[in-house]
Amino acid sequence: MIQNILLPLVLAFALVPSSQANAALNVITATEDLAAIAREIGGDKVKVESLARGYQDPHFVEAKPSFVLKLHRADLLIVIGRELEIGWLPPLITQSRNAKIQPGGQGYLDASLNAHILEIPTVQITRAMGDVHPLGNPHYWLSPENGRRIAQAMKQKFSELQPADAAVFAARYGDFDKRLAAAEQRWKAIIAPYTGVKVVTYHNSWPNFAVAFGINVVGFVEPKPGIPPSPSHTIALIQDMKRQNVKLILVEPYFDLKTPKRVAAGTDAQVLVMPPSVGGVEPVKTYFDLFDYDLKLLVDAIKQTGAR
Ligand SMILES: [Zn+2]
Numbered sequence: 051m052i053q054n055i056l057l058p059l060v061l062a063f064a065l066v067p068s069s070q071a072n073a074a075l076n077v078i079t080a081t082e083d084l085a086a087i088a089r090e091i092g093g094d095k096v097k098v099e100s101l102a103r104g105y106q107d108p109h110f111v112e113a114k115p116s117f118v119l120k121l122h123r124a125d126l127l128i129v130i131g132r133e134l135e136i137g138w139l140p141p142l143i144t145q146s147r148n149a150k151i152q153p154g155g156q157g158y159l160d161a162s163l164n165a166h167i168l169e170i171p172t173v174q175i176t177r178a179m180g181d182v183h184p185l186g187n188p189h190y191w192l193s194p195e196n197g198r199r200i201a202q203a204m205k206q207k208f209s210e211l212q213p214a215d216a217a218v219f220a221a222r223y224g225d226f227d228k229r230l231a232a233a234e235q236r237w238k239a240i241i242a243p244y245t246g247v248k249v250v251t252y253h254n255s256w257p258n259f260a261v262a263f264g265i266n267v268v269g270f271v272e273p274k275p276g277i278p279p280s281p282s283h284t285i286a287l288i289q290d291m292k293r294q295n296v297k298l299i300l301v302e303p304y305f306d307l308k309t310p311k312r313v314a315a316g317t318d319a320q321v322l323v324m325p326p327s328v329g330g331v332e333p334v335k336t337y338f339d340l341f342d343y344d345l346k347l348l349v350d351a352i353k354q355t356g357a358r
Pocket of ligand 1 (some may be wrong): 189
């Protein structure tokens with residue numbers, strides 16, 4: 051009788067080592083863009099989940115208790131870095147009591163270390179001044195070249211943590227790189243007729259996108275990154291947009307449309323809700339979808355408004 055009860059237990063323990071050896075790497079990412087790229091490189095050899103949703107402002111994510119449990123179980127945490135997540139993620143990492151994923155640990159990957167970062171300040175600025183970009187612009191995933199660099203860092207880290215699957219990660223990276231290069235050509239061709247088109251954006255989320263696709267960002271609805279619109283800044287922005295004949299205002303999905311609409315009314319411009327992240331709007335499910343969606347939205351609006 052006792053033997054009958056114990057036998058399944060014994061079998062279960064006997065199976066643990068081999069099932070662990072074949073287990074997928076448990077990856078938690080700060081944002082959905084990182085998760086999307088991690089899925090491209092990891093395939094079924096990794097299990098990926100993002101903490102932030104793509105329709106949330108990545109600077110200000112509401113921390114849920116479930117995040118701590120997810121971090122506790124993670125083999126690897128991938129962050130955007132450049133202090134993008136400083137307002138919400140560091141205490142959760144501490145609370146996870148997972149030594150592997152602490153900054154500097156083998157299971158902690160800062161994707162910005164391998165990326166091309168724009169707007170690195172030449173003088174020291176602090177968050178106390180209200181600026182949420184003190185270490186350069188953290189929205190760097192919005193250029194395909196940085197997508198490639200992020201993917202490369204993931205390939206290396208996945209292989210380091212799960213060497214048995216290194217060949218799979220290398221092959222998947224090669225395939226991603228090839229598809230991305232083809233897509234880049236397509237994307238650049240779509241926007242090429244409108245090179246230099248002037249836009250205003252709500253938050254300073256788009257410098258890498260602007261450089262990649264020849265878009266001229268001439269101003270922001272926010273007076274400074276992270277600082278809400280003020281009446282005096284809005285008046286100055288309207289005057290500047292009129293002087294420069296700017297017809298497009300791009301707004302990230304998580305911002306209030308009240309001020310952008312007022313600016314649009316004062317300048318005869320069009321407001322576009324443009325997601326800077328995978329998951330920012332329902333149809334954008336992959337890293338490729340993000341550029342397909344945003345560039346189509348932009349080009350359609352350029353044609354409609356005659357923006358230049
Ligand atoms: Zn920002």
